[in-house]
Amino acid sequence: MKAAxxxxxxxAVAAAAGLVAPIYDWAGALRFMSEMxxxxxxxxxxxxxxxxxxxxxxxxxxxxxxxxxxxFYASLKLNVSPYWVMPLSLVFSAAMAALAALFMFRLRVIxxxxxxxxxxxxxxxxxxxxxxxxxxSGYQLSxxxxxxxxxxxxxxxxxxxxxxxxAAVWGSYTLMRSSIGLGLMSIRDNDLAAxxxxxxxxxxxxxxxxxxxxxxxxAGAVYFTAxxxxxxxxxxxPNWVVAMLFITIVGxxxxxxxxxxxxxxxxxxxxIFTNELNLSGAWYLIALGAAAMVLMLYAPNGLWPEIRxxxxxxxxxxxxxxxxxxxxxxxx
Amino acid sequence: MTALLNVSGLxxxxxxxxxxxxxxxxxxxxxxxxxxxPNGAGKSSVFNLIAGTLSPDAGTVRFDGVxxxxxxxxxxxRAGIVRAFQIPQPFPKLTVYENxxxxxxxxxxxxxxAAEDWVVGVxxxxxxxxxxxxxxGSLTLLDRKRLELxxxxxxxxxxxxxxxxxxxxxxxxxxxxxxxxVTLKRDHAIIWxxxxxxxxxxxxxxxxxxxxxxKLLDGPPVEVLGSPVVKQIYxxxxxxxxx
Numbered sequence: 001m002k003a004a005x006x007x008x009x010x011x012a013v014a015a016a017a018g019l020v021a022p023i024y025d026w027a028g029a030l031r032f033m034s035e036m037x038x039x040x041x042x043x044x045x046x047x048x049x050x051x052x053x054x055x056x057x058x059x060x061x062x063x064x065x066x067x068x069x070x071x072f073y074a075s076l077k078l079n080v081s082p083y084w085v086m087p088l089s090l091v092f093s094a095a096m097a098a099l100a101a102l103f104m105f106r107l108r109v110i111x112x113x114x115x116x117x118x119x120x121x122x123x124x125x126x127x128x129x130x131x132x133x134x135x136x137s138g139y140q141l142s143x144x145x146x147x148x149x150x151x152x153x154x155x156x157x158x159x160x161x162x163x164x165x166x167a168a169v170w171g172s173y174t175l176m177r178s179s180i181g182l183g184l185m186s187i188r189d190n191d192l193a194a195x196x197x198x199x200x201x202x203x204x205x206x207x208x209x210x211x212x213x214x215x216x217x218x219a220g221a222v223y224f225t226a227x228x229x230x231x232x233x234x235x236x237x238p239n240w241v242v243a244m245l246f247i248t249i250v251g252x253x254x255x256x257x258x259x260x261x262x263x264x265x266x267x268x269x270x271x272i273f274t275n276e277l278n279l280s281g282a283w284y285l286i287a288l289g290a291a292a293m294v295l296m297l298y299a300p301n302g303l304w305p306e307i308r309x310x311x312x313x314x315x316x317x318x319x320x321x322x323x324x325x326x327x328x329x330x331x332x
Numbered sequence: 333m334t335a336l337l338n339v340s341g342l343x344x345x346x347x348x349x350x351x352x353x354x355x356x357x358x359x360x361x362x363x364x365x366x367x368x369x370p371n372g373a374g375k376s377s378v379f380n381l382i383a384g385t386l387s388p389d390a391g392t393v394r395f396d397g398v399x400x401x402x403x404x405x406x407x408x409x410r411a412g413i414v415r416a417f418q419i420p421q422p423f424p425k426l427t428v429y430e431n432x433x434x435x436x437x438x439x440x441x442x443x444x445x446a447a448e449d450w451v452v453g454v455x456x457x458x459x460x461x462x463x464x465x466x467x468x469g470s471l472t473l474l475d476r477k478r479l480e481l482x483x484x485x486x487x488x489x490x491x492x493x494x495x496x497x498x499x500x501x502x503x504x505x506x507x508x509x510x511x512x513x514v515t516l517k518r519d520h521a522i523i524w525x526x527x528x529x530x531x532x533x534x535x536x537x538x539x540x541x542x543x544x545x546x547k548l549l550d551g552p553p554v555e556v557l558g559s560p561v562v563k564q565i566y567x568x569x570x571x572x573x574x575x
Contacts, residue, residue: 179437186434189423189468196383196417197487198409198438254425322429322464326452329461 014162030154034226036267037161038219039243041168043251043259045212045219046244048172051254052181053208054188056109058241059116060216062100062123065236067093067217068224069127072139081147082225083156086218093217097210105202105209117238124236138231145228157226164222168215169316173256175211176318180204185318188254246288250295252302256316261303265291334397336361336521337413337491342381342391344545351377352388353545357523359491364513364522366536366553368529370565374545375525376418379493382523383415384408396490409439412490416483416497420476424469428460428479431468432486439487451486458482458512474505481512485520492516494524498531510534529557541565 017026017033042064049055070092074085100119107115128136141148175181183204186194191201220240224230243266251262266288273279273287299306307313335358344352351374359365369375380386382393384405392401400408423431432454436447455461458478463471471479477497484492494513498506506528513535516522526532532539532553539556541549543565549556556562 179443182430182434183438185426185430186423189425190421192385193417193421193423194434194438195385195406196409196415196421197435197483198406198441199434200406319427320430320433322452322455323448326455326461326464 014159017158027154030158031226032267034154034158034161035223036263037158037165038223039247039266040165040259040263041161041219042216042240043244043247043263044165044168044172044256045215046241047248047253047256047259048175048208049212050245051248051258052176052184052188053205054109054191055205055209056113057116057209057212058113058238059118059120060212060244061236061238061240062116062120063093063097063213063216064220064223064240065120065124065127065232066096067219067221068230068235069133069139070217071221071225072141072230073133075141075144076139079144079147081144082141082221083160086160086221086225089221090214090218094210094214096217097213098206100213101206101209105205117241120236120238124232127236128232134232136232138229138235140229141225142228157222160222161219164215164219169256169260171211173316173318175208176256180207181318182320184208246292248302250292250302252304252306255302255304255308256318257304257308258302261307265303335359336396337382337523338394339382340392340394342378342388342393344377344381344386344388350374350545352381352391355391355542355545355547357540357547359521359523361490361519361521362517363538364517364524364536366532366539367523367525367542368527368532368539368556368562369542372544373542375542376495377545378542379415379495379523379525382491383413383493406438409487410441412488413493414439414484414487414489414491415493415495416477416480418496418499420473420480422468422471422476422479422483424467426468427465428468428471429455429464431479432482435483435486439489441488454482454486457485473500474508477501477509478512481516485516490520492520492522494522494526496526497524498526498528506531507534533557 046057046060049057067089071082071085071089074088075082078085104112104115104119127133176184183194183199186197186199187201187204195201220235224235247262247266248259250265251260252258269288269291273284279287295303308315337357337359339355339357342352342355355378357365367375367378377386381388384400384403388401392399394400395408395411395413400411423434426434429451432451433447436442436451440450442450455464458481460475460478460482463475468479480497498509501509510531513522513524524532524536536553538551539553540547541556541562548561549559
């Protein structure tokens, strides 16, 4: 019930923000929010991988790149508006994730982290050396610009981004409340013990890897649609996964609320450092790294667990509780 | 009555090291088979072969009338072969209740309310009801061992593989644990690898001696533990000296 109310509120606020934005000339704010929502979606999915499935994937940018390339390529070749090929990006990224899993899942923990990173770089290098795929300069959406209504462009992107972020958070919550979720948490804690109790470790991880690949692929496609252009260096940029990692760790890895708080902090710091303090380029990254280190010293589990334990708030908890009668009876 | 577990001709080697050499084992429901042998005798490997985390070079593992030699570990667990580890392996960031819920939902294949009720019953049986909301990682050693056994029971195991579960416990705790294992014999077949001989004597119906992957003895506890071969292997005495 509470969930339904939250959902309606979320949709209402997002829709209203999109509708009133043009009146007040909020285009900049809408673009900023769109970007934030897309980062939130990606971080939430990466958290699902690293925080719940025990898959430290350092090559998640490969799906952002693949989804983006799928969208640009299909939109330009078929001469259709990029909106219509977004579902294709989702399906294509899911298929690529399934394929990658067949090879990458043979690698364990740190080897998996390195393996996925290298695979992403290999794909990026291959594309930038293949003129048929746009080579090093990538693609612009210039040929299909007439198909896009620019009066509504920022709003539509914003709505898609807001929807994707919501789907990522709510989908993760639903997944973690299911029996697959319980299996995933047991794998995260100890995969050998999980298998000894009948948990299919490979399949559980496969499901999450495909979901995260599909979601990040779509998020990337939406992000670069908003930019109207892309190149292999940007689409397969390792900074994507660095941002996901920063957001997840700072907010609280292995909690669903963590990435939400982490996203707010990441963008908050970015605005403060670049707009208010006028730090540029390397200085901004140094400041961001310093902030991360300070946070890690005082809240090693991330901010959300601190807030939750200090104030006793219940967010999107996926904890299962025994019947109250058992605890009452045991307390006697 | 046919044996619940029937292992025959099981062999496995890693290069020159033979960890299982033509091992035959049969275990029945209601029976506890103790396994002893010096370090490196192949006890853990035999467990891994039965649980499915290792695959044999030769031989077969039949469980409940089905050949499971090529069945992966998680499916064997669902079929009822469940192990309790030497070093307890609770899920540290899950509560005791959730630990058992994993076993109930995956191992036993229960869902929803049926899984909850089943877990509540197991919590009571193992005296863990008051600790249901504690994290697996925060328990004392004895409680972690209890939880380890409780997980196996919650997964509706038919065959329990107990891997040196008495190690690291005080004398009193060993007695408590052995008593618990005796009660588990009622509806399980148990294979218990253990160094602590008197714990085995209290619970085991038969004892099997492994040495360099070979089964040397298989018989009643008194007979096996008192045999000159055991003394020879464990203390380095010649058989006639020991006798």
